[in-house]
Amino acid sequence: MRTTVTLVLALISFAAATPQATRIPFPEDLLKDGQRRSVREVVEDFTVHRQMGGLRLLGSEAVLGHLVMHPEFTASLAQAAGVLKYTVRREGPTEIWADDHKGLTGRIELLQATQGQLVYYAQGTYKNGFIRIPGRVALVARYVEGREGDAFYVENTVSAYVRVDAPLLDPLARLFRPIVERIMNKRVAWFFGKANELMTKLTQDPEAVLQKLPPDTWQKEVAELRILLKAAQAETGHRRQAEAL
Secondary structure (H helix, E strand, O other): OOOHHHHHOOHHHHHHOOOOOOOOOOOOHHHHOHHHHHHHHHHHOOOEEEEEEEEEEEOOHHHHHHHHHOHHHHHHHHHHOOOOOOEEEEOOOOEEEEEOOOOEEEEEEEEEEEOOEEEEEEEEEEEEOOEEEEEEEEEEEEEEEEEEOOEEEEEEEEEEEEEEOOOOHHHHHHHOHHHHHHHHHHHHHHHHHHHHHHHHHHHHOHHHHHOOOOOOOOHHHHHHHHHHHHHHHHHHHHHHHHHHO
């Protein structure tokens, strides 16, 4: 799923999500590894946990997956499309450093990627004026592809464990949770609106976006994206023909 690396840039925002009846469990195998102690601390001793469903993005699962697995490319696409400006720098095979230029900065690691599910861990800081809140997030994003009319969409459900790493702030986060949730809900809506705007532009007129990228950049990623977009368009065309018979 931002999510797609853009999905992860708003990790702390998911603390505002409305809980659902069935909680998505955090993968146990990721908590048993001794090197994952910091992840286990977040999941087992979180400040807040929220789960949010119904996060729909226009486009196919294959296209969204391509964007998620190529975060630096996705950042360039979002900026070229005039949708969102953020900075991404790769720091390892599964790690990036990201800055959304709206107060969130930090390191994000993709812990696990399986069919229909992505698991992330992030450690960073939220800044707003003189406010500085360090924290960690363990996040599970489940997604499923669907169709509505002629269009593909990807339905996302996100479960996030958020731990504030400041002893004085943690009690405040709990005390003023309703206020924090209202603020964060606005951020979630804004973020997914931006993610959906990018997916919509790529689905409806991909060349208008791709041609805005700097020349001779991201050639491999662009070629792969074009193949995935054409495959989705072909599938839609086949469906229309079948329904017309």
